[in-house]
Amino acid sequence: MAASTEDGKASDDKGPLILAVLWSLTGLTTVLVIARMYIRNSLLHNLGADDWLITTSLIMGLVYCGITTANVAIGYGKHAWLLSDSTVEQASFLNSLSFLFGIISFPMPKLAVTAILCAVVSGVCIVVLFTMCDPPKALWKTHPVVKGKATCRDVWILINYAIFTGALSAFVDLVLAAYPSTVLMKLHMLLQKRLALCAALGLGSIASAMAIIKCTQLKGLADKSDYTYGTADLVIWTNIESNVVIIASCIPTLQPVLELILGRRTTSSSNNNSRNRYKGSNQPDSSYDNSNLSKPRKPDWGTTTVESQESILRDEEDGRTGSHPLGVIRRTDNVIVEYENRVGEGEQQW
Structure with missing residues (x-):
């Protein structure tokens, strides 16, 4: 060109x-x-x-x-x-x-x-x-x-x-x-x-x-x-x-x-996340605070708190407590005993 x-x-x-x-x-x-x-x-x-x-x-x-x-x-x-x-x-x-x-x-x-x-x-x-x-x-x-x-x-x-x-x-x-x-x-x-x-x-x-x-x-x-x-x-x-x-x-x-x-x-x-997504219903939530269910009032002077715990789940056949597959759930009874000193006759109260 x-x-x-x-x-x-x-x-x-x-x-x-x-x-x-x-x-x-x-x-x-x-x-x-x-x-x-x-x-x-x-x-x-x-x-x-x-x-x-x-x-x-x-x-x-x-x-x-x-x-x-x-x-x-x-x-x-x-x-x-x-x-x-x-x-x-x-x-x-x-x-x-x-x-x-x-x-x-x-x-x-x-x-x-x-x-x-x-x-x-x-x-x-x-x-x-x-x-x-x-x-x-x-x-x-x-x-x-x-x-x-x-x-x-x-x-x-x-x-x-x-x-x-x-x-x-x-x-x-x-x-x-x-x-x-x-x-x-x-x-x-x-x-x-x-x-x-x-x-x-x-x-x-x-x-x-x-x-x-x-x-x-x-x-x-x-x-x-x-x-x-x-x-x-x-x-x-x-x-x-x-x-x-x-x-x-x-x-x-x-x-x-x-x-x-x-x-x-x-x-x-x-x-792991995708697998655990379907396992969450079978495992207890460790972050849950069951103390919120029953909170005793702060004991006053002269107050004694006694607690008793008992498993409310059926134990396994081997007799071991807490072996249930869903974990351990306990019932807690709080017993509060209050007492005070009686001032007798002739005693001076401080």
Whole structure:
């Protein structure tokens, strides 16, 4: 291609920025998903389908990062006029392929909370993307279109539908973030705890903002003259949206890990607590003070208190007192004897 600088400088390169954002954010997301799986499997023993959906979404995101990294290595992120025609076609192909995994990655966590409509609409977006041209390879190859061997629909059909998909995704994220708060604020618990839970579950609102920002970058798909540079921001924000959705779904489950770090929980405490929850009815409450049942008044001068205790539970067959499985319950009788000195005749009272 001609070495024109009308659309920018030759030194412009968004490749390093793409890799920095993608891998730093995806790395954080990977750590949080691993922590979530550890908590749900090892501490809570409650691994479910939602956890596997989120893990699958992470895998799709990792594939997206891998393909994009390979794309940057061949020149994606630079101006198209700095690259050969074959490199631009290859970069366009890898970018289209990465969008396949990118689009799959951000609706999957929503499936974990039954946002099925959003997932279906995103799936249709994939179909629209890969049916834009006939044959489909004309989506990234320009020569068939130039020679009249392929036809493509107006790219704004894809852009407008992608904007609709992003808007719906933002709306779903916002609803999923706001709805739990309306339920939590009605619960009978400390206000501080309710606010903390609302903040944790409300992180989806950030994902909603990311989806809106991504929609503003979709116009880059129409820049066919500088495709490798014009769509770079879209690649970045697609990854950001996907990771933020996953992070928002993981953070509410991380409290046990925080307790482990602070030393407030051990790896076996969750199991012990869940087991003891069903044993509490068979064990006496040592914190109960039975002295409150019968409190004799404070003896006055010249008052003697005599106590007698007797087990009121049936002794076991071996005759041992206190061997009953429910523990020992005793009856206590308090006998108060009061006396005073009588002043006799001729005696002086002091």
